[in-house]
Amino acid sequence: MASAAGVIPTDREAFVARFGSVVEHSPWVADQAFDDGPFGSAAEVHAAMATRLMAAPREAQLTVLNAHPELAAERAIPRESLTAESRSEQAGAGLDRLSDERRVALAAQLDAYRRRFGFPFIVCVREHGSSALEGLVHERVVNDPEAELATALAEVSAIAYHRIVDLVEGEA
Numbered sequence: 001m002a003s004a005a006g007v008i009p010t011d012r013e014a015f016v017a018r019f020g021s022v023v024e025h026s027p028w029v030a031d032q033a034f035d036d037g038p039f040g041s042a043a044e045v046h047a048a049m050a051t052r053l054m055a056a057p058r059e060a061q062l063t064v065l066n067a068h069p070e071l072a073a074e075r076a077i078p079r080e081s082l083t084a085e086s087r088s089e090q091a092g093a094g095l096d097r098l099s100d101e102r103r104v105a106l107a108a109q110l111d112a113y114r115r116r117f118g119f120p121f122i123v124c125v126r127e128h129g130s131s132a133l134e135g136l137v138h139e140r141v142v143n144d145p146e147a148e149l150a151t152a153l154a155e156v157s158a159i160a161y162h163r164i165v166d167l168v169e170g171e172a
Helices: 012-019 027-036 042-055 060-068 084-092 099-118 129-140 145-169
Strands: none
Touching: 012 027, 012 145, 027 042, 027 099, 042 145, 099 129, 099 145
8 A cells, every 4th residue: 555645746747637626626726735745645735725725816716616516506507517526525415315495495595695705605515414504504694704705715625625635545
């Protein structure tokens, strides 16, 4: 079995090919994080990527947030347009098995959230089950816009962490 460091590429092109999808449709995060290497663990890769994301200009951060799919998105977005990671994570949280009633209620909350903040509600579904989503949206929709931007970016970081661990430890 290889060490975790043994599966973390040491050249930029391979690194971006490996980690470019962990932040939804935003390979620039991995490209910039590469400059902080070499990396010996998934945690080090994540720290570099999170630092780059948090230090990015607001416009770039908003682009990252808007690259994320709506939760339970089959109502609005063709399933094929979701990344494999998003499909798997949403299915793992049971979002593909919501009742019609829950799907409609959640969709209304998600629409209100998007209208308020200008980006989709983002949550690391691996850390919260589908039963918690309505409560989380309800809690966060009243946040100050700056606080919610920080919360959404922290959720992107949590999603990225799990995806990085899957890539590194899944092959170590």
